Structure formats: structure tokens, C-alpha cells
Amino acid sequence: MKKSRYFISLYIIIPAIFSGFSVLSSILAYQMAGYQINRALVTLTWNAVFWILGIGIVAFVCGLILVWLLLRPSTLFVQRATQLPALSGRGSGKGSQTGGDELQQFTHVFKQVTDVLTKMDARQLFPEIIGESRAIRGVLSQIIKVAPTDATVLITGDSGTGKELAATSIFEHSERSDNPFIKINCAAMPAELLESELFGHEKGAFTGAVTRKAGKFEVAHGGTIFLDEIGDMPLILQAKILRVIQEREFDRVGGTRPIHVDVRFIAATNQNLEQMVAKGRFREDLYFRLNVFSVYMPPLKDHKEDIPLLVEKMLLKAPKPAVIGATALQLLMGYAWPGNVRELQNVVERAAVMSGERDIEPEHLPDVITRGLTSHMLNATNRDQTGSIDEQLHEIEKGMIIEALKNCGGVQVKAAESLGINQRSLWHRIKKYSIDVSSIKNDT
Numbered sequence: 001m002k003k004s005r006y007f008i009s010l011y012i013i014i015p016a017i018f019s020g021f022s023v024l025s026s027i028l029a030y031q032m033a034g035y036q037i038n039r040a041l042v043t044l045t046w047n048a049v050f051w052i053l054g055i056g057i058v059a060f061v062c063g064l065i066l067v068w069l070l071l072r073p074s075t076l077f078v079q080r081a082t083q084l085p086a087l088s089g090r091g092s093g094k095g096s097q098t099g100g101d102e103l104q105q106f107t108h109v110f111k112q113v114t115d116v117l118t119k120m121d122a123r124q125l126f127p128e129i130i131g132e133s134r135a136i137r138g139v140l141s142q143i144i145k146v147a148p149t150d151a152t153v154l155i156t157g158d159s160g161t162g163k164e165l166a167a168t169s170i171f172e173h174s175e176r177s178d179n180p181f182i183k184i185n186c187a188a189m190p191a192e193l194l195e196s197e198l199f200g201h202e203k204g205a206f207t208g209a210v211t212r213k214a215g216k217f218e219v220a221h222g223g224t225i226f227l228d229e230i231g232d233m234p235l236i237l238q239a240k241i242l243r244v245i246q247e248r249e250f251d252r253v254g255g256t257r258p259i260h261v262d263v264r265f266i267a268a269t270n271q272n273l274e275q276m277v278a279k280g281r282f283r284e285d286l287y288f289r290l291n292v293f294s295v296y297m298p299p300l301k302d303h304k305e306d307i308p309l310l311v312e313k314m315l316l317k318a319p320k321p322a323v324i325g326a327t328a329l330q331l332l333m334g335y336a337w338p339g340n341v342r343e344l345q346n347v348v349e350r351a352a353v354m355s356g357e358r359d360i361e362p363e364h365l366p367d368v369i370t371r372g373l374t375s376h377m378l379n380a381t382n383r384d385q386t387g388s389i390d391e392q393l394h395e396i397e398k399g400m401i402i403e404a405l406k407n408c409g410g411v412q413v414k415a416a417e418s419l420g421i422n423q424r425s426l427w428h429r430i431k432k433y434s435i436d437v438s439s440i441k442n443d444t
Contacts, residue, residue, distance in 0.1 A: 018063030023056040126169050129162065130313050133303035139166065139295060146293045147173035152245065154230075154290045155268040157297030160342030163268040166295055167226045176264055179223030182216045187232035195237055201253035217250060217261050224264040230290065231271035231282060238283045245289045265290070300337040300344060301420040307333045307344070308393070314345050318352035324360040330396045331362055335369045336420045398433040401426070402440065410441030 126140055146153055147170045155163045164183070171181045186194060200215030216225060227233070233241070244250045245265060249258040267290045276282035300307070308329060315322055324332075328351070337343055347366060354364040362370050400419065408414035416426040430437060 014067045015060045015063030018066075019056045019060035022059035023052055026052040026055050129165055129169060130310050131303060131306040132309060133306045135298040135303040136306060139297060140169075142293075142295050143169050143173065146170060146295070148175060149293075150175075150264050152265040152290055152292040153267070153295060154273075154293070155266065155295045155297060156273075157268075157270065158299050158340055159270045160340035161297035161299055162341055163270075163297050164226070164228060166297060167228075167266045167268060170266060170295075171224045171226070174224065174264070176223050180220050181224050181226065182220040183226045183228060184216055185228045187229040191234040191237060194233070195240070196253050198237070199240070199250050199252055200255075202255045212252075215250075215252065217244060217263060218259060220263045221261045222263075224266060227265065227267045229269060230267040231269040231273060231276060235281075235283065238286050242283065242286045242289060245286075300340040302422060302425070304333050304421065310341065310344060311348055314348040315352060318349050320352050320356075322352040322355050322360050324348075324351070325362075326393060326396070328360045328362050328365060330393060330400075331365060331369055333393075333397070334400060334419075394433070397429070398435065401429055401433065402435060405435070405437060405440045410437055412437065 126143070129136065129140065131137075143166060153167075153170055155166050157163055167183075168181070171177060184194075184198065189197065196213070196215070198215050198217060200213050200218055203212045227241070240250065244261070244263075248262065249260045251258055273282050273287050273291075277284045277287050311324055311329060311332065315324065332344065332347070339346075347369065350366070351360045351364040355361070401415070404415040404418050405412070408418060412426055412430070413423055416423045419426065429435075
């Protein structure tokens with residue numbers, strides 16, 4: 001049975017507290033004064049009672065005025081904020097409509113406003129990094145903190161998660177943004193060519209070296225160098241990279257004179273460097289030198305709520321203009337995406353071409369994705385889709401969660417694994433859609 005809850009306005013509670021303290025203080029002062037004279041507790045006279053009541057009323061009025069002066073701006077802000085389109089439909093005005101707890105209402109609206117401002121700030125500062133989820137905003141917050149410094153940054157994450165975009169964003173918001181930004185893929189060339197590419201070579205250093213060549217470190221002097229796929233760098237080169245980081249100097253291939261440089265290092269890898277260090281495949285000292293500030297790029301499966309926005313942006317750059325249907329979009333949101341954002345981009349571009357002049361539907365998606373077409377999606381497709389795309393997607397997502405919980409006997413850990421999301425994300429969605437997990441457990 002649902003318990004009834006009653007809320008008292010802050011305009012009554014706080015003045016009442018003021019008044020109560022004043023009355024108690026007056027009674028205590030009266031008793032202390034009488035005790036000092038008679039050495040015994042005294043009885044309140046009617047004059048004393050009227051004075052104490054008067055003090056209490058004055059304190060109540062003063063407290064009411066003080067609360068009004070303090071809360072009035074916040075109340076007006078909440079009232080105006082709940083009328084904004086960006087906050088409408090988020091439940092921010094629910095407290096005022098039902099006479100609920102004012103503090104809870106203020107907290108909820110301020111949280112929603114902060115959330116919207118954070119998203120706007122992310123869009124303005126990082127237009128190339130698309131995403132409004134908590135996971136992506138956490139990454140952007142780290143970038144904002146580390147970018148203005150000269151700290152070495154190690155970016156980790158699976159292939160296709162946007163590590164190069166993160167490195168570019170760090171450079172663009174750094175104090176070195178007006179200087180060179182040099183990118184090197186350590187896995188794209190053999191060790192011999194990579195050394196020459198990084199450090200340069202003198203004339204005659206090896207067959208074919210007909211002229212002196214400046215290396216990437218020299219070109220990056222005063223700027224930033226980005227070493228992508230650092231985990232694939234040979235051990236012999238790792239030692240030389242360590243020298244550059246520590247001493248800020250290196251030798252050209254075939255050279256005898258040290259060359260001093262001023263560069264900032266950003267490295268990225270999709271491998272577990274700690275495990276590589278334990279196996280002797282990566283230098284421990286270099287790992288600690290690189291891992292000054294670590295930025296982890298989450299896989300797409302951990303922020304699937306960003307897929308609609310990603311797809312929208314990708315379709316704007318697709319070979320053919322196209323619009324994606326609700327069912328196809330939900331299929332994309334239900335897929336595990338082992339190739340992350342890069343795989344999503346390939347799928348979207350292919351679907352745009354396959355759809356021709358029509359909307360993108362499930363038949364335009366690869367078989368590996370459409371194999372996950374479940375019964376609740378088919379029902380959603382056959383329903384009269386009169387609501388907005390967001391409302392339809394919410395209904396389909398709710399159905400996916402309910403179906404996963406039923407298949408897993410109501411065990412949220414297993415359901416989260418089957419959906420390809422973490423348990424905390426599933427818990428938030430269950431709360432968002434008011435799903436009764438206990439009833440699902442009882443039904444199974």
C-alpha cells in the first residue's frame with residue numbers, strides 16, 4: 001500500500017522554527033531571571049505570556065520576510081525554467097504542479113538546468129565529438145582539465161571509439177594550439193622506417209638517404225606530437241622515445257649531435273599496456289612516463305543513448321541524403337557494436353546508399369544487426385506510430401528492457417549483460433520507465 005506524504009511549505013516551516021526558538025529563548029530567559037532573584041522556578045504571568053507570544057509573532061514575521069527575500073528569486077527561476085522548451089517534458093515542473101517538496105523541486109530543476117548547460121557547453125567546445133551521455137561528458141570534462149597543461153596524456157579505449165578525436169581536441173584547447181600538431185601511427189610502418197620518420201636521418205645514413213631529412217619530432221618543435229597505437233611500437237624504439245620524454249633530446253639516424261626539442265606528448269592505444277608490461281612486451285618506465293594523465297574512451301555499447309545523435313550527424317555527411325526510421329534506429333541501439341563508432345559510421349553510410357530515396361528501414365541494415373529483431377520491435381513497427389520519434393524509441397527501449405528481464409528471470413546483472421550495457425545504466429533506465437522488477441521476478 002502506498003504511503004501518503006504531506007509537504008509543508010518552506011514559507012511556514014522556516015518562520016515557525018524562528019518563532020519556536022524565540023519563544024523557547026524567552027521562556028528560558030524569564031525563568032533564569034526569576035531564578036536569580038528568588039532562587040526558585042517562577043510561574044509565568046499573563047504579562048510574560050503576552051510578551052513571549054508577541055516575541056514569537058515578531059520572530060515568525062521576520063523569518064517569513066527573510067525566507068521570502070531568499071527564496072523568491074529561486075522560486076521565480078524555477079517557474080520560468082520549467083516553461084522553457086529544453087526542460088519541458090522532463091518532469092521538472094512536477095513538484096510545483098502537485099504541491100510537492102519545494103527543496104526536492106528546486107534540486108530537480110537545478111540538476112536539469114545544469115545538465116542542459118553542460119550539453120550546450122560540450123557542443124560548443126567540442127563540435128567534433130558527438131555525444132551528450134554522461135560517459136562522453138565525463139571524457140570532455142577530463143579533456144578540459146588537462147588540455148591547458150603540458151602534461152603527457154595517455155588515451156586508452158577500443159578501436160573506433162574516437163581516440164584521435166580526443167587527442168585533437170586536447171591539442172586544440174591547449175596553449176600550443178598555434179603550433180604544429182604531428183600525428184604518427186606506430187603500427188602503420190616497419191620499425192626501421194618508423195625510426196627514420198620520428199627522428200629523421202643524416203645524408204648517407206643508409207641506402208637511399210641522399211639528403212638530410214628532419215624527423216617528426218623536429219617538425220613538432222613547440223607543438224604537440226600524437227603517437228597513435230603506441231602499444232605496437234618495437235621495444236628498441238621505446239627506449240629512444242623514453243629518452244625524448246625525459247631528456248627532451250634525440251639523435252637523427254646516422255647523426256652524432258643531440259637535437260633538443262620542446263614537444264608535448266599524447267599517446268593512444270587500444271591494448272592493455274599493464275598486461276604488456278607484465279609480459280615484457282612494453283617498457284615499464286615508458287608506461288609510467290606516458291600514463292601521467294589517462295583518458296579512457298568508452299565503447300559505444302556503454303553510451304548507446306548517443307546513437308540517435310551520432311546517426312543524425314552521420315546522415316548529414318552520408319553519400320546520399322536519407323532519414324532513418326524508428327525501428328531501424330532501435331535496431332542500431334540494440335546492437336553490441338564491437339567496432340564502435342567507426343563501425344556505426346560504415347553501417348549508416350551503407351544504409352543511406354541502400355535506401356535510395358526512401359527512409360532507412362531494417363532491410364537496409366546488415367544481417368548481423370537485423371538478426372536481433374525481436375518480437376517487441378515487430379509489435380512496435382506494426383503499431384500506429386502517432387507519437388514523436390523520441391516517444392516511440394522510449395517505448396521500444398522499455399520493451400527491450402522488460403523482455404531482457406523476463407529472459408533473465410528478473411536478474412538485473414544478467415539482463416544488463418544481454419543488453420550490452422552496464423548494471424548502473426540499466427538501473428537508471430528501470431527507474432526512468434518505472435519498471436516493476438519484482439513483478440517480473442514473480443511472473444517468471
